[in-house]
Amino acid sequence: MTLDVEGLGFSYGRREVLRDISLSTGEGITSLIGPNGAGKSTLVKCLAGIHRPGSGTAFFNGLELISGKRDPDLRVAYMPQDQPCTTKMTVLEVILLGRVRSLSIKVSEDDMEHCYGALEDLNIEELAERPFNQLSGGQCQMVMVAQCLASDPDMIILDEPINNLDLRRQLEMFETMNRMTKKNGLTTLMVLHDINLAARYSDRLAVMGNGRMHGYGTPSETITEEMLEDVYGVKAIVDRGRFGIPRIEPICSCSCRRGCHP
């Protein structure tokens, strides 16, 4: 299961957002990190089939990913960053829509078991009958992740999946994604802002800045003080913990004139 992106470019009108993006990654969790406006969300929208890139190619396991030419056999689940939670459908119905391609007029027991199973995997089965529009932001986010899991995907793309979650839910989310990714041999792509959590729970990191790919590799390889300064414009200390997982301690922005960094 490999994702191969080659020379991808995308523009909103005349504004170039992605330039010559290349990335090759396989099973496991790959997190996209980078500052605001780096093009992370735009890249995952291109891979999810929402935007059609102006140039380049993207294949998953040899099957075309790009919108318009996308292979119908591809099973890619995507959770958008700004999912509207306005529908009055019950949580179970929202999750069921993850399987929209295979649903017939009568919902099968198997379909429903997958949906309820996804709720159980995330420990949120008590939400099954609740209207979606009455959930908190965090619950809404958990339900959308459950929808992705229920769709039996080969690849899952989550755009900022822990934004609205409390600390416990953040950890539960990562633990579940870790478990499901390993168990089902998935390729999971996450857009994350928290570099420490990304380093702890990802197999690989892809660092983006200013519409370009700046680096790709294991957390230890990618998270360096130089990268933080170049890409984020931040002075920080990178500490290697007990298990060799890098952990950053920010000091100040590079534009800081008070000389507060050592």
Add this chain to the structure above:
Amino acid sequence: MTMTGDSAGYSIYSAIVKRRRTVLATMALASLLLFLLCVATGPMRYSLADVIRTVLNPDSVSGLMRSVIWDYRLPEAALAVVVGASLGMAGAEMQTILDNPLAEPYTLGISTAAAFGASLCIVFGLGAGILGDYALPAVAFAFALATCLVIYAVARLRSSDKQTIILMGIAMLFLFQSLVSLMQVTTSKEAASAVMFWMFGSLGKADWENVAIVGTVALLAGVLFALNFWKLTSLRLGDPKASSLGVDVGRIRRNILITVSLLTATAVSFTGTIGFVGLVGPHISRMLVGEDQRFFLPVSALAGAMLLCAALFATKAFDLVSSLPIGIITSLIGVPFLIIMILRRREATL
């Protein structure tokens, strides 16, 4: 994926579906009852048993009763059902594809365009030489369809973006409202009042041919909607999510927009603009069965049919036939009903 042995998810879901099926069946029965009441009521009042006997075995009743029921009452009530159902479905799908609870055929100016076509026919006799009695519905239909095509053409330039469709629709609405008003103030009093009467809607010219045309279009549109039930339901999660689920959002929005326009244009070309049904029908449906299109669409159709039947029944029961057009009655009945529904709305949908 964890699989539970006791089918917990399926039993929860089955209970939800069972409740919705009950609502659907109750609505269908209530529609049938209202339909029969409409047929039974009029200057000559019949019992429901008489009506059923006449429908099932026309030869067993007097010639007068047979003629009144088969030639006047049944086509009129049937037109109320098919037009109400058409407007209910049109409103439901318009609200779905535009993700806007205020959307209805009227919002996009389609009904008003039909009114402009009808007023051209009434004031200038447009098409009367060639089409005779069919001139008015044909010209109304042509204008409604042309308006839809203009909206579609402009929206296509912006990837069928829903905001563009709504804004274009509102522009069309104001354009045709102004043109109709212009014609009303510049023409004779008789022609102006005829235009106004058409704009409030009427079932007075119902015949079996009209019922067959509107019914066939409604049935075909219903089949097209049914083929896209799950895709239409997934639009409620927003365009990006629906696209990622494999739904071609732009294409489905265009196809449904054109179908809704055909449905509305056909219905209003025979009855005049009947507002409110397309707005309130889907709202009643949403409160009763939620947003799963498998239930939302048929219940919207039944709610629309019931509203128009109730309006027809009220005009006949209170002898208002000659004085008040049906479009006014639908609003007078529908508004209090909608307010009651809003006030009694339960926290959770079924």
